[in-house]
Amino acid sequence: MKKVRYLGYLFILPAVIAMILVHVIPMGWGILISFRDLTLRNIRNWREAPFTGLKNYITAFNPVTTVGQRFLRSLQNILLYGFVTITVGFLIALGVALLMNKPFVGRNIVRGIILIPYITPDSVAYNFWRFIFQSRIGILNEMLLRIGIIQEPIMWLVGKNTIWAVIIASIWKGWPLTSLMLLAGLQTIPVELYEAARIDGANAWQCFKHITLSYLKPVIKTIMIMNILWNFHAYNQFVVLFGRNPGIHAEVPNTLIMREAFDNYNYGQGSALSVILMLMMLVITVVYQYFFRVRAEE
Amino acid sequence: MKKRLVLLTLILTLAVFSIASGTEILFWAMDNAPSALHVAWMQEKAAEFEAKTGIKVVFEEIGWGDGPRIMNALITGEGAHVFQLGTTWNPQYAETGGLVEIDINEFGGADRFFAANLESTTLNGKYYGVPWFAETRVLFYNTKMFEEAGVRPPQTYEQLLEVGKKIIEVHGEGRAIATAGTAAWDLIHNWAIILWAHGGDMLNEDNTEAIFNSAAGVRAMNYWVSLVDTGLASKACAEYNQPQADAAFISGETAMAFMGPWNIADIAHDNPDLPYFVVEPPAGPYGRAAFSGGSNLAIRSNASKEEIEAAKEWVKFLVSDDVLADYTKNLTNMIPANKYALNDPYYDTEIWRTFIKALGYAKAYPPIPEWGQIESIIQTNFGNVLTDYVDGRFSNITSKGYLDAAAAEVNAVLQGN
16 A cells, blocks of 8 residues: 555656746745845846845835835736726626526537637737727727717727726636636536426526525636636736836736846846735635635535 | 968968867847748858858847847856847846957957947947947938928928928828837837937936936927827827837828838838838937947857857858848848948938938947846836826926936936945
């Protein structure tokens, strides 16, 4: 029996080594340099970069510093972005999944088609949205003008509307996967449960609340945690839509980290911001898991 | 004496070839031309070079976003031996200590290259790269639209506003000029030429303090915004990147645009019937100013002696008159940084002469390692000014405020804080 157990460890050893090499060591190195003033001057000999303790971390939360101002604003932006994108995206996905769960002709083809936004590469999809959002020749303004909702073109790619532009594009890109996962969850629910509930006099809302949502809970939990983490990581959509500097209203942690580390060559500061972001995600994940476990036990 | 010198040079050249012969080096350059053409040209030249020297060159095309990859090569010693660097990148990479110091006499001497491009290869007065090709931006104008509006090409920035007003009277609002906006990574270059023409500069003489937030800086910033605000440019320009602005001119939508030499080929390809011509950048109260950009070739220092010698030979080959002229006229549509390559008859046209003249007085940004960071700070705040304009909060006070904020940030960088 023992032999078999050791054999198991042996099998996972290559994966563990690979994880250590490509994941743990670079992450550890990132944490180490976040405590140093690592710049262009000392990048070739990073051990000699001055140790600065928590300076980079304090700067990140100090609203008097430029980095601090930008980081705090980027957190506000990502929270708004994440909240709206996840909520609206989830509601659309749930609606579509419920429709897809009903039998109709060509269901499998439709299922494939709805995945198109998700499988389109980010660079293509968000460039496509960049065209849609162009103020002068974009389709969106053209449509809004024609139906009389607006009187003059809206600037979507600069200014205060940028965050809404990226939210719209991200919802479009993200909901199909959520929908597919929900649909998979829906298909595990035994039809007999609904039949029994109806015999007992349950209406459609009660069936949805007590059967559908209850059975979907584990799937929803996974979807939510994945979406929260992905949205905190958001980068491609912001850069493709607005360029490396998305501006005050659409700056998010990852665009700031990239600029700080690779445009400004403040590798230490960039690493500190990354570590903070990682810790935030860790806390969110743990709290979320705990919350769900407690609710499940209740 | 002369014979001895020739003999000595021959022996030295042979010695270098014998050291480097049989060596293989890796060369990274950006996608300076359509990939299929670019790679084929490089492979052909590499074969020609190998036949001549015995040095094998492997070419790999990289992107403009691959700066971190170059940095990795400098740190680890793994990767290209020779690579292309944007002119504003050269000093910061030199600062890492990862570039070979260049004796410019080995590459034909300082006089062989445009002064601003050569300056861009320096750090603390030493050369760390060899200028490859150059670019500057001039004012393209649509001759038909000008004729219909009854105006002549502007010679000053004030005239540009007057000419623009007449053009929009005839052709409609937003059709006088196409300008780049927040999505342009090179937005700063547009502001810089107006700043210089108004007597301003980026940093003080010893590069220890930001001075771009002077009255000239604010004027230049407000001038750029005024092009949109007065309706000469479409409000949509605030969101444009440079290729979008270029496209607006090339399609015949607008009458003017500040564009680079590569746009000549774009026009020939996309709209060959476009009636256009070019003039030098307009003059401000302090005369005309132009921006000098382009690319240099640099050599990685953590390589073997043989590899470094081979790399030098490859750079010499690439910047040689005929090879460089062939590369710039047939592939990149840029201006050779080696002035002798301009003897090629291809460059003997009025349009090219305008570019070359502008390049003659063009300025490079200060060759200091902090420049990348400084450029990013200015760019961010320039973006903020345009964002304020779109949000309806723009005023002289806000643009001065952003420039002051940028200057304070730049000063902190220069002081090492």
